Amino acid sequence: xxxxxxxxxxxxxxxxxxxxxxxxxxxxxxxxxxxxxxxxxxxxxxxxxxxxxxxxxxxxxxxxxxxxxxxxxxxxxxxxxxxxxxxxxxx
Numbered sequence: 001x002x003x004x005x006x007x008x009x010x011x012x013x014x015x016x017x018x019x020x021x022x023x024x025x026x027x028x029x030x031x032x033x034x035x036x037x038x039x040x041x042x043x044x045x046x047x048x049x050x051x052x053x054x055x056x057x058x059x060x061x062x063x064x065x066x067x068x069x070x071x072x073x074x075x076x077x078x079x080x081x082x083x084x085x086x087x088x089x090x091x
Contacts, residue, residue, distance in 0.1 A: 007073050009048040014086065016042030016068065016079040019060065040065050041090065042079055051083045060090040 009015050019041040044059045055061060067085025071078050 007046070009046055009051075009080065011048045012050045012052070012083045013080055014047045014051060014053075014055070014083050015045045016061070016063070016081075017045050018042050018077070018079050042068075045078060047083070053083045053086060055083075055086065055089060062087045062090060 007015065040063050042061055042063060044055050044057050044061060046057060047053075047055065063079070063081070064085045064087060068079035068081035071080050
């Protein structure tokens, strides 16, 4: 993950790098582009000082589809939202 020098989330906000939806299944079936695959996975880039969830930088998480806003920082697109919109960690 890229290291961001100029942004630290405040309070219970979490900054994520969006993970792209899978293009094929584990068994090798290629999924057509027409399928609307929700983008609800991200990797934690940084978190605010009052974030109580047991997530660390680079953890992959599943998030609510409506709980994060897209922002651009240093030319890269990220998602930012409250920790309460993280559903769980992906193993």
